[in-house]
Amino acid sequence: AGTHSFEKSAMSQGEQAQTRAMKSLAAVLLVAILLQLAGCSPPPDPVTCTDGTSNCTVTNTYGSFTDRTICHAANVVYPSTEQELVAAVAAAASAKRKMKVATKHSHSGPKLACPGGSEGTIISTTRLNRTVSIDAERQLITVESGMVLRDLIQAAAAAGLSLPHSPYWYGLTIGGLLATGAHGSGLWGKGGAVHEYVVGLRIVTPAPACDGFAMVRELGADHPDLDAAKVSLGVVGVVSQVTLALQPLFKRSVTFVERNESDFTAQVAEWGRLHEFADMIWQPQHNKVIYREDDRVDVSAPGNGVGGLFLFRSVPTALLVGGRAIEEQLQENGTDIARCAAEQEGATRQLPAFGFTNDGISFTGYPIVGYQHRIQASGSCIDGPEDALLSSCAWDPRIRGSFMYNSGFSVALSKAPAFIADMLNLRDLNPDAFCGALDGRVGLVLRYVKASSAYLGKHEDSIDVDILFYRSRTDGMPHAHADVVDEIEQMALGKYGGLPHWGKNRNFAFDGAIARYPKADKFLKVKSRYDPDGLFSSEWTDQVLGINGTPNIIENRCAIEGLCICSDDSHCAPEQGYFCRLGKVYKKARVCSSEEDY
Template identity: 45%
Template sequence: MYYRNRQSIPLEPITSQPTAGILDSDPFSLGESNPVVSCTGTGNTSCLVYSTYGVWPDRRDCTAAKAVYPTTEQELLAAVAEGVKNGQKMRVVSKYSHSIPKLVCPGGNGAGLLISTRDYNKNIVVDTNARTATVDAGVLIKDIFDYVSSYGLAFPHSPYWDGLSISGVLGTGAHGSSTWGKGSCVYEYVIAMTMVVPASAEEGYAKVINLVSGVADGDLNAAKVSLGVLGVISRVTLQLEPQFKRKVSKVRTSDSDLETQIIVNANENEFGDITWFPSLKIAIYRQDNRVPVSTKGLGTNNFTGFQHQLAIIRATTRVLEEEDEADGDARHKCETSEVQLNILCLIGEGWTNNGFLFRGYPIVGYQNSIQTSGTCNIPIARNFACAWDPSAKGEFFFQTTFSVSFADIGSFIKDVKALVALNPDSLCTLGLYNGILIRYMKKSSGAYLGEIADSVDLDFTYYRSYDATKPRLYEDTMEEIEQMMIFKYNGKPHWGKNRPVAFVNSATLYPDLPKFLQVKDRLDPQGLFSNEWTDMVLNVGGAAARLQTFGPHCALEGLCICTDDSHCAPEAGYFCRPGLVWKDARVCRLSKSGVTS
């Protein structure tokens, strides 16, 4: 058994506070590793929590009375005990806080307690005989991959972005891409977990519980995807495999048969995925499988979208897109996205054959060098940042992400194609954000909030205006796609992404939700680790009825599905209308006369 104690680097708190929804007031510093929590009071009190993307979905502040930064399980236990004793709402926040919904906000009208795992990231314990790794909750997934590889071991799956903590990954059910073996969801490889949960006064207000596969499986099945409502994850034990290499190729082709090839790609490639550009009628298939460790190659994955980017270039790109929006020029977006795609294909999207240069496919490399990437969260220079860094005034976007069952995915693809046939330029905006990322997920072996069928996960990233009252070009197309996934195909929204309307049906999609809520009520009977958002998406006490917030322009931000023209932007010619392909949809469509088109 091997043990490593890793030194954490604390982030310095900052003192300025933003006005909700106004990026110019955000306290982010260009080129620096920015904190997600800023406290202005003595002893980390009077705190604001910032979205990684600068603005929360409702453009309102997330506040807390106090933040704590435990470094050990004993300190974590003391933090939870303090919160329970004081009857405070509590939520856990990671170092970078990449969830889009307000999962991290403790609620309680600003009186809540934030527990950060930023500094609880020092320990990785590897058991080479059992092929396991036990890690602190705040350890980043890239650190896990690299550390276990030094002992000839590998972890098989994770999200593609490496700046996520293991507890954050489990809290939202994050995943890679595969239906082979146990599939791509990280929670399927969890064999044990320790958590700190509320307790009685006689027990000291908090206690540590141990969840082990095969023993009280119900509690572990709840904890594998928990949204943070059961308590605080302290440590996680993951099942590993012997180290292996992968061979990756990218094949660019027409999307003409995507609806049939999408499942073929999953069956033929253990780690396959697809990037789809509907308005360009292009699909890029990732052919990705294991090869013997003896296969020559030291390839790496340093995806361009996760690399440091010169801030002025990102800001200029954003200005140009805003000009296209103002001019109503979706065709120019298509032209720009095609040029961008051609350049990315030419340089290999950040893949290298030897750690330095891209000389063409295939790429052969070790698992820890292929599965994840993401260097831009590590500061290198003041003028460089992640593309979405608020200080760069660059990308500002919505993400709509659902999983659709294998049985329904072909029909869904056809519906999207039908929308594009009606308005060929309507999805050009997706090309500016690297297209639709399509990944694969396997039916869960038991996680209560895990996948209920073999599914295809679709990530749509697209333009969001800094002004919440301004509609987007072809606003109606993405709204119709979003509503088809929600209602027509019973798609399951990614817990860590999406606009609020994506979750209007979420509580009805999981047959084991009652079992999950039973565990929740037993471990946290006062609901101290729940907030307004988790209550709504889990429909606790009928809270799902509050998911939509109706008012002027609410549909533009995904706060509601329009039922009235005022929910769109009638002053700009956008009115609430039926869908074009799926008539049951209600979308904001440009119609200058106000007459249904």
């Protein structure tokens, strides 16, 4: 199973034209990336106001939350010290006004950055971006919460220290990535999630009038409330400063090993035990798995490699727009044959080693050895000097470039082999469907996260699955084989008790998820103590925390938009031949399937 049935002779003229266009585009894109563009327009501020700092909106890095809305707020404040932060919280609390932190780039897909209602206060952490202290001897760093990961890992390295794990994209802030439980990959030691390395927080919460309406709470490593405050969805207050336990600076040695899928189900539980920074990329349309063999090596090991993941580099905007136009055509009017051909062609032209290089410029062979801070995360598309949108991050909302969904969910390691077996079965039923269903440039990324004491963290060692896939710019427009990702997600969450990543996913993934967190009640108790009036809570956080309402929005085509699981054909797109059907492997799934596939 899994071999593509496309033959050039079987393609229509239109398909051949689509494929040719895709080929030339992929070639130009590759050249552009190889040339390493000097500039890159950094992403726009997610907060904009019509009247100075009043009458504002907040969105995310894609310019579109999962329900395609943007949020309104009465005003924004930009504290640059903890004192100013306390004053900002006090001002909102004394007026009983809702408030919420927005970060420099606002990466979460769901509406986490929105204050409740439409008259709240946005507290931007953009100016809270300094290192407070570094204690090289005790291997501790304390930073302000708006600091982006790039600056944090560089500051640590400059002091001869490493943050052992982090997300792979360095544009996230430490406050935002902790609040959503963000992670890299690893099962050794404390594992791949950043919150495992937090040993102290200073958090500003509302307070009674007699205490001036706001207070700073200092939570040390042994403080029980730290388990609520480190993964908090931003609902217990504003984290002002974070102290992280670091390790002596080390290097890593990385090799991406490509193998067939024959032992994928067995390897999923094992690979993470074999290599400290192991992950896996499943490319279902190519029947292969790319195993990341990634281990710590001594700092004296030769090598100055860089983890410049191609997805996070700047790209000329003209190419992004052209590429998107072809993608839209393939998605909305193309055939499996054309989509698989385009995908295959793109794969042959990809940068080697996903863009990792041995010296910051080119890939010359494995292993790639480099300092932890240069390997663990990348994101050069936020670094460049402003170039008037000649180039940008691929998803920059100011251009009509890439527009994707990002689903992320974890499955307990003990259940991962069965989950993988189910996904393989689903793929085998129609391998070509996966060409259109997923973003073929990467595939499904599987990363390891360890069980955590954080109340909203993982309660078991888990594999975290990440899927990027096409999102139409037209509300309610189905994309090719949308039922594939829908079934995988419903299977992970429903059959295997998976947990959605707080900062990714579409609405339906969060429905009822809080019931699968055994310590959710402890979290809610801390929340009511720290913020009894729920000033940091919003409609969205109340829905996902099971306090009030549901994240589902039931309306025509809601399942196409990921706002619901379909229970009626009208939740799909019957006019375009998409009907609500049973899953093909997980029969309890309800997915929007095209008539042609069923």
